Amino acid sequence: MSATLRSWEFTIFVLLIIVFIVNLFLSPDLFRIENLFDATLTFTEKSILTLPMALLIISGVIDISIASISAMSGVILGVCYRAGIAIGYATLIGLAVGLIAGSINGLIITKLRMPSIVVTLAMMLFYRGIGYILLGDTAVRDLPERFGLLGGAYSATFIPIQFLIFIVLAVVFGIILHRTKFGRLIYIVGNNENTARYSGVHVDRIRLILNAVTGLIAGLSGILLTSRIGSARPDIAQGNEMAVITIVLLGGVYIFGGRGSIIGVVIAALMLGYVHYGLSLLNIQEQVIRIFTGGLLIIALLIPTIAEKLRFREKPVGGG
Amino acid sequence: MNDIRLKSRLKEMVRRREFGIFIIIVVMTVVVGFRNPTFFTKDNWKDMLMYASILAFISIGQMITIVTGGIDLSVGSVVALSGMSVGIIMREYPVFHPVLLILLGTIFGLGCGLVNGLLIGKGKIHPLITTLATMSIYRGLVVVVSRSRWVVYGDITDGFRMIARGNTLGINNLMFSALIIAIVAYYFLNHTRKGREIFAFGDHKEAAQFVGINGVNINILVYTISGLLAGFGGVLWVSRVHTAQANTALGYEMQTIAACVIGGVSIFGGVGSVIGVLLGTLVFGIILNALELIGIVDFWKLSVQGFVILLAVIFDAVLSHRVMEQMRKRRRIFDAE
Numbered sequence: 108m109s110a111t112l113r114s115w116e117f118t119i120f121v122l123l124i125i126v127f128i129v130n131l132f133l134s135p136d137l138f139r140i141e142n143l144f145d146a147t148l149t150f151t152e153k154s155i156l157t158l159p160m161a162l163l164i165i166s167g168v169i170d171i172s173i174a175s176i177s178a179m180s181g182v183i184l185g186v187c188y189r190a191g192i193a194i195g196y197a198t199l200i201g202l203a204v205g206l207i208a209g210s211i212n213g214l215i216i217t218k219l220r221m222p223s224i225v226v227t228l229a230m231m232l233f234y235r236g237i238g239y240i241l242l243g244d245t246a247v248r249d250l251p252e253r254f255g256l257l258g259g260a261y262s263a264t265f266i267p268i269q270f271l272i273f274i275v276l277a278v279v280f281g282i283i284l285h286r287t288k289f290g291r292l293i294y295i296v297g298n299n300e301n302t303a304r305y306s307g308v309h310v311d312r313i314r315l316i317l318n319a320v321t322g323l324i325a326g327l328s329g330i331l332l333t334s335r336i337g338s339a340r341p342d343i344a345q346g347n348e349m350a351v352i353t354i355v356l357l358g359g360v361y362i363f364g365g366r367g368s369i370i371g372v373v374i375a376a377l378m379l380g381y382v383h384y385g386l387s388l389l390n391i392q393e394q395v396i397r398i399f400t401g402g403l404l405i406i407a408l409l410i411p412t413i414a415e416k417l418r419f420r421e422k423p424v425g426g427g
Numbered sequence: 428m429n430d431i432r433l434k435s436r437l438k439e440m441v442r443r444r445e446f447g448i449f450i451i452i453v454v455m456t457v458v459v460g461f462r463n464p465t466f467f468t469k470d471n472w473k474d475m476l477m478y479a480s481i482l483a484f485i486s487i488g489q490m491i492t493i494v495t496g497g498i499d500l501s502v503g504s505v506v507a508l509s510g511m512s513v514g515i516i517m518r519e520y521p522v523f524h525p526v527l528l529i530l531l532g533t534i535f536g537l538g539c540g541l542v543n544g545l546l547i548g549k550g551k552i553h554p555l556i557t558t559l560a561t562m563s564i565y566r567g568l569v570v571v572v573s574r575s576r577w578v579v580y581g582d583i584t585d586g587f588r589m590i591a592r593g594n595t596l597g598i599n600n601l602m603f604s605a606l607i608i609a610i611v612a613y614y615f616l617n618h619t620r621k622g623r624e625i626f627a628f629g630d631h632k633e634a635a636q637f638v639g640i641n642g643v644n645i646n647i648l649v650y651t652i653s654g655l656l657a658g659f660g661g662v663l664w665v666s667r668v669h670t671a672q673a674n675t676a677l678g679y680e681m682q683t684i685a686a687c688v689i690g691g692v693s694i695f696g697g698v699g700s701v702i703g704v705l706l707g708t709l710v711f712g713i714i715l716n717a718l719e720l721i722g723i724v725d726f727w728k729l730s731v732q733g734f735v736i737l738l739a740v741i742f743d744a745v746l747s748h749r750v751m752e753q754m755r756k757r758r759r760i761f762d763a764e
Contacts, residue, residue, distance in 0.1 A: 215737075221744050224498075224555055225694050229737035232681055236730025243726050349563055352556070362553050392575075394673065398567035401560040408552040
C-alpha cells in the first residue's frame with residue numbers, strides 16, 4: 108500500500124512540475140523569486156484548510172461548512188472591531204468563533220451519530236446566514252492597517268507571512284499525523300470505526316477534536332482572507348469547501364477514510380494553486396476556473412476505479 | 428429479519444409523519460395569516476404555489492437519488508444551465524415554439540444527469556463528491572455558454588412567458604406539471620418493478636445485488652431522472668422569473684434537500700414518499716413566504732433554511748434511534764423466551 112501511495116505522491120509531484128513549467132511559459136516573470144511567492148498569496152487561505160481537512164477525511168468524516176465558518180469568523184471579527192474592541196482581541200474572537208463552530212459540528216455528528224455530510228450541509232447554510240444577518244450586504248471596510256499585514260506582509264522581504272503559516276502548520280500536522288499515537292489512531296478510526304470502538308479507541312473524542320481543529324483553522328483562513336482583501340464581508344470564501352476537498356483528494360487521501368498523507372496534500376495544494384494562478388493569468392473567470400477544479404476532482408477520483416479495472420483484466424479471475 | 432421489520436417501522440413513521448407535517452402546515456397557515464392577512468389572498472397563494480411547484484418536482488427527483496442512498500447537489504446548477512441555454516436559444520431564434528424549448532431544456536438536463544449517473548454508476552465515485560464537482564462544472568458552463576451576457580426581461584418572447592402564466596384545464600401550468608409529475612412519480616415508485624428496485628437498492632445494496640438488481644443501472648437511472656426534472660424546471664424557472672443569470676438557482680439544491688428531509692425522506696436511503704416530499708415542499712414554501720410577509724429580512728433566509736434542515740434531520744435521527752432501541756428491547760425479550 109505504502110508503495111502505491113508513494114508513487115501517487117510522485118505522480119502529482121511530476122504534475123506540479125509540469126504545471127510550473129507551463130506557468131513559466133505563460134509568464135516568464137514567475138522566474139523572479141518574489142513573484143513565485145506572491146503567486147501563493149491567492150491560495151494559501153485554502154491550502155491551510157486542506158491540512159485539518161485531510162486529517163478529518165482520513166478519520167472518516169467530512170466538513171463542508173468550512174467556507175461558511177471562514178466567512179462567519181471574518182464577519183464577527185469585523186463586527187467586533189466596529190463595536191470598539193481592539194483588533195487583536197477581535198482576531199482572537201474570530202478564531203474562537205471558528206473553534207466553537209467546528210465543535211458544534213463535531214458534537215452534533217458524534218453525539219447524535221449523524222452523517223457528517225448532512226450535518227455540515229445544514230450548518231453550511233446556517234453559518235453563512237449568520238454572516239448575512241450580522242452585516243447584510245454591507246462590509247466593514249476601515250480595518251486597521253496593522254491587521255492588513257497578517258494577510259499581505261512579507262517576512263525576509265519576499266516570503267508572505269501567510270505562506271509561512273502554511274508551512275509551519277503543514278509541519279505540525281505532518282508530525283501529528285505521521286509521528287504521534289494520536290495520528291495512528293486517526294488512521295485506525297478511519298479504517299474501521301467499529302473495530303476501533305471495540306479496541307477501546309475513543310472514536311467520538313478523536314473526531315470531535317478534529318472537527319474543532321478544522322473549525323479553528325477555518326476561522327484562521329477566514330481571518331487571513333479578510334486581512335488580505337481589507338474588509339469583512341459575508342460573501343467571502345464561497346466554494347472554498349469544493350477547492351479544499353479537491354486538493355485533499357488529489358493529494359491521495361481516500362474519500363472513505365483510512366488512507367492519505369500530509370506530503371501528498373501539500374504537493375496537491377501547491378499544484379492546484381499554480382493551476383489556478385496560471386488560469387487567472389490567462390484572464391479566465393473564477394467560475395470558469397471552477398470547471399477545471401471540478402474536472403480535476405473527478406479525474407482524481409476516477410483514477411482508482413480505472414486502475415482497478417485494468418488490474419482486474421490483467422489477472423485471471425480469482426487470482427487477485 | 429429484524430432489519431426488514433425496522434424498515435417497515437420506519438415506513439410507518441413516515442406515514443404518521445405525513446400527517447404531522449399536515450398539522451404543521453395548518454398551524455403555520457393560521458399563525459402567519461393571523462400576523463399578516465395578506466397571506467390568505469389568492470395572489471399570495473398563487474405566487475407561493477408557483478414557486479413551490481418547481482421546487483416540488485425537482486425535489487421529487489432529489490428524493491429518488493436520496494432513496495438510493497445518494498444525493499444530487501448539482502440540481503441548482505442544472506436548473507441554471509438549462510435555463511440559460513434555453514434562454515439564449517430563444518433570444519437567437521424567437522420563432523422556436525415554446526414546447527420545443529421545453530423539450531430542449533429537458534434534454535439538456537437529461538444529459539447533465541446522465542453524466543452524473545455514469546460517473547456514479549460506472550465510475551464508482553461517491554455521489555456527494557461527484558455532484559459537488561459537477562455542480563461547479565455546470566455552474567461554470569453557465570458562464571461559458573452565456574459569454575457573460577445574461578438573458579434579460581426584454582429577451583423573453585410572449586409565447587415563452589406563457590409557459591409559466593398559462594393554464595391547462597384551468598390550473599396554472601406550473602402547478603399542473605408538478606401535479607402530473609407527482610402522479611407519474613408515485614405510480615413509478617410504488618407500482619412498477621423498477622420503482623420498487625430503487626427502494627430495494629436503497630434499503631440494502633448487497634441484498635439487492637443478490638436478488639439480481641443491477642446497481643449500476645439504478646444509479647444511472649436515478650441521476651438521469653433527477654437531471655431531467657431539473658432541466659425541465661430550469662425552463663419553467665426562466666419563464667417564471669423572466670431572467671437567466673449566472674447565479675440563477677444558486678443554492679437551490681439545499682432547498683430541494685430541505686424539502687425531502689422535512690418530508691421524511693431518510694438520508695440513509697430506502698425510505699421516502701412522494702406525498703411526504705410534496706408536503707415538505709409546501710412547508711418550505713410557506714416558511715419562505717412567511718419570512719417575507721412577517722417582514723423578516725432576506726438575510727435571515729439562509730440561516731433559517733439551515734436551521735430547519737438541521738431540526739428535521741435531528742428529529743429523524745432521534746426518532747430512528749428510538750425505533751431501533753425499541754427493536755433491540757423486543758429482541759432481548761425474544762431471546763429471553
